[in-house]
Amino acid sequence: MIRKFRRGLAATGLIALAGATALTTLPPAPAAATAPGGIDRVHQRLLKHGRGAPLMIASHRGQWRAAPENSLAAVDAAIRDGAEVVEIDVRPTKDGHLVLMHDESVDRTTNGTGRVADLTLDQIKALHLKQGLGGGQAAVTEHTVPTFEEAMRTAKGRALVNLDKGWPVRQQMYEVLKRTGTVDHGLFKGAPTVEEAAAFMAQDPEVLYMHIIDDATAGVAGTFPGRQPVAYEVVFDSTDDPQVTRETLAEIARHSRVWINSMWYGLAAQYTDEASLRDENLGWRTLVRTYGANMIQTDNVEALGYWRDGGDLSRYGRQHGDRTIRVEGEDFAPGGEGVGYHDLDPNRCTVSRPDEGVDICDLEGAIAVNWIRGGEWLKYRFEVRKAGLYQVSARVSSPYSPAGTVVLDWGTGTSTTAPIANTTSHDAFTLQPLERRRLTKGTHELVLRMPESAYQNFNLDYLQLDLTGR
Structure with a gap:
């Protein structure tokens, strides 16, 4: 695998390359989709860039929708759900071990407190991760904080791993990659000087490096x-x-891939997952x-994969196609x-229907009713084309x-009470899910109280x- 990858670097010009650039590449047809797993195939995709380069999907902090962020289960779920790259966050403990943790402290994502740098590996391993993105009221799970080595062994042979937060400990990460036979799996990243980054890459032709650029460093490209x-x-x-x-992006695409984050506003202007x-x-x-x-890089791996493979996003998430309202x-x-x-309080945002009293806000691209409080209600009218038994659900968020x-x-004199869970x-x-209800064909009215x-x-x-069902 390593020899094949080194030859690929030279052949595609990541060691020396000249080529044209196209900034209008569309997602490939469904038949071109990459199956989860298979590091050789992931490498082959990585080393293509410019015109016709297939879109690769990176999962932000693993698949935190299925398991706690930065957990081994989240790494595994991201790969199973189609991510070719899994982003993790790497930090050193007090006694010099590398663990997965986004924040400087363990407070948000575990049932413990304290800075990672002030805790030993044993102390961190005694903690349990919280559900999803964590937070003060998130449920504590059975999952524990993984070491960097455990994460690489989980991804080995299956996907690349984007090594966020780890540039200060890059040499230590490199030694772990050597020990686990995954040097060609780790995607180092940072915003150091060109000289520092080049020197690091020069130590091993298998080292993969991605350079971060922003307003101040745009001139670094090329x-x-x-x-x-x-x-980049x-x-x-x-x-x-x-x-x-166009000129900067063309310069990047001559030799490298163009990586863009779509998780929230400010990473790629307002082009986000939720807006997509x-x-x-x-x-x-x-x-x-x-x-x-x-x-x-996305927080919606499955949705991005569905779209990349030719899916119509207006139909995504509709569990029963035309039978979904x-x-x-x-x-x-x-x-x-x-x-x-x-509505009981003054408008805090008016993204839509500004003359009404309901708080309709923009949450990183999702247009939603916000600031919902006890005593408020909303009335909805909709058409049912086919009579039958319906699963009624709500797409909601809350910490x-x-x-x-x-x-x-x-x-109709009957109502159903349903809880909203922490997301x-x-x-x-x-x-x-809120309830299952049999509905007749025709116009229906629902008051959500x-x-x-x-x-x-x-x-x-x-x-x-x-x-x-009917």
Whole structure:
């Protein structure tokens, strides 16, 4: 594997290359999708860039939607869900071991407290990780904090690993990669001087390096002597930034891949995961066509994979295709206060329907009803084309436990009360089941009530009704 990879570096010009650039590459057809696993195939994709380079998917902190961020289970789930690159965060402990932890402290993601640098490996290993993205009210799980070596053994032979936060301990990480036979799996990254980065790459032809550029360092592109970075991580908060001019992106793509992050605003202007789910042109499609992205780091691995492989994002997440009814949270009934809705506090944001009293906010690209409080309600009207049994769900987010309680009032004298679960972040939306209800063909009216007797602090993206039976 290592000999094959070294020959690939020379053949594709990451050691010496000349080639044309195209910034309008579209995602490949479904048949071109890469199956999870298989490091040789991942390498083959990595070493292609410029015109026709296949889009590669990187998972941010592993698949934290399925397991705690930076856990071994999250690394494994990300690969199983289609990520060719898994991003992890590496920090040293007090006694010199390397562990996975994004923050300087363990407070957010574990049931412990303290700085990683002040705790020994044994002390950190005694902690348990919290669900998802963690937070003060997230549930504690059985998962523990992995060492860097454990993470690399989990990914070995299956995917590349993006080594975030680790540049200060790059040499120690390199020794772990050598020991585990995964030097060609680790993607080092940083924003040092060109000389420092080049010297590090020069020690081993198997070392993979990605250089981070922003407004201040846009001019670095194309100035590396000898072997080039396999990718540049391009960070921009404005489409006018120098690092995303056509000339700079073309220079990058001559020798390297273009890596862009789409997790939240400011990493790639406003082209985010959540915006992509509303309209591909608001996110991933523009990053690929306009900015030449051929590596995208995401918090929505499965959705990005679905789109890359030819899927229509307007249909993504509709569990039963044409038999799914989706009602956006902001599409409550007309008539104003007391008729279409009841809202108790002044507007805090008015992304949509500014003349109404409901707080409709932009959460990293998701347009959702926010600042929901006890005593408020929203009325929805929608059409049912096929009578049958429907699963009624809500796409919601909240870092609180409990996040809230809703009453589904169908105006028929019966109602259903359902809890809203903690999703571990205001920005982490999940589709949560509320009830199963038999609905007739025709127009239906649903009042979603938030009782005063329950704590309420969640955000509503949309309601979804999936026909599950006749």
